[in-house]
Amino acid sequence: MDCIISHAxxxxxxxxxxxxxxxxxxVTIIWLMMxxxxxxxxxxxxxxxxxxxxxxxxxxxxxxxxxxxxxxELNRAPLIWQRxxxxxxxxxxxxxTMTAIRQL
Amino acid sequence: xxxxxxxWFFLCAELAVFGLLIIGFCLVRLQxxxxxxxxxxxxxxxxxxxxxxxxxxxxxxxxLAVERVRHTDTSPGGYxxxxxxxxxxxxxxxxxxxxxxxxxxxxxxxDIFFGFYFFTTFFHLLHVLAGVVLLLxxxxxxxxxxxxxxxxxKGAESVAYYWHMVDLVWxxxxxxxxxxx
Numbered sequence: 493m494d495c496i497i498s499h500a501x502x503x504x505x506x507x508x509x510x511x512x513x514x515x516x517x518x519v520t521i522i523w524l525m526m527x528x529x530x531x532x533x534x535x536x537x538x539x540x541x542x543x544x545x546x547x548x549x550x551x552x553x554x555x556x557x558x559x560x561x562x563x564x565e566l567n568r569a570p571l572i573w574q575r576x577x578x579x580x581x582x583x584x585x586x587x588x589t590m591t592a593i594r595q596l
Numbered sequence: 597x598x599x600x601x602x603x604w605f606f607l608c609a610e611l612a613v614f615g616l617l618i619i620g621f622c623l624v625r626l627q628x629x630x631x632x633x634x635x636x637x638x639x640x641x642x643x644x645x646x647x648x649x650x651x652x653x654x655x656x657x658x659x660l661a662v663e664r665v666r667h668t669d670t671s672p673g674g675y676x677x678x679x680x681x682x683x684x685x686x687x688x689x690x691x692x693x694x695x696x697x698x699x700x701x702x703x704x705x706x707d708i709f710f711g712f713y714f715f716t717t718f719f720h721l722l723h724v725l726a727g728v729v730l731l732l733x734x735x736x737x738x739x740x741x742x743x744x745x746x747x748x749x750k751g752a753e754s755v756a757y758y759w760h761m762v763d764l765v766w767x768x769x770x771x772x773x774x775x776x777x
Contacts, residue, residue: 515663523656530648533775534641548771555652556767563655563760565598573597573604577764580611584618584768591622592776595629 556581635709636777644774654682676735683728
């Protein structure tokens with residue numbers, strides 16, 4: 493950024509740009525990984541059902557935790573709120589996966 | 597704490613309702629494994645994948661929108677519109693999936709599986725629709741509130757967190773209905 497105001501103001505503005513860029517880069521990588529994992533889960537071999545179910549559990553929990561932490565920004569919230577949402581995620585995904593495994 | 601505390605209580609209540617529906621689905625699936633096996637085979641995997649991708653993309657655009665609202669005084673660009681467009685695509689895909697199932701003879705009253713399927717996904721669809729309306733209203737509201745940075749930030753964050761909650765629910769519904777079938 494061209495410094496036409498003052499050095500101090502410019503430094504602050506550039507710091508702000510840096511924050512936006514680093515956060516945007518991280519969120520973009522997470523988004524792309526979530527898209528890839530969604531597609532990866534679909535092409536998992538169905539013959540190894542147990543392994544597939546465990547992989548689906550891992551991928552779904554990973555995607556959910558990223559959403560809770562980086563999209564909902566609960567990494568900036570008190571721990572109790574993170575735990576409530578993480579608990580909900582793990583409980584529901586585990587229930588779904590265990591039900592599917594029981595029907596092997 | 598990001599956003600408003602009341603909003604988080606509301607989001608947790610919503611998650612509790614969806615959580616009960618998902619766990620109820622699992623319990624009934626254990627009792628009627630063959631019915632659920634048959635029902636899950638009728639769902640369209642491609643529609644499930646496409647819906648997951650568009651909802652995740654909508655969430656991504658909203659993170660960028662909130663970032664812009666926080667750090668600049670200018671408009672959030674087309675990010676709210678982009679997220680709303682993702683929501684609209686989700687709705688179109690879901691309705692076409694309903695039409696296909698209906699044409700095949702499946703409806704809310706067909707059996708317990710389809711009762712659960714239509715009720716849960718339609719309930720989720722209504723949340724997406726509400727999200728789309730909120731996104732479009734927020735985009736218009738942000739244009740009016742150019743000088744009130746605190747309100748702008750709070751408004752944008754609240755809508756974004758609601759949308760992420762809807763996305764989070766779908767993240768769990770996708771393997772429940774399409775992958776672990």
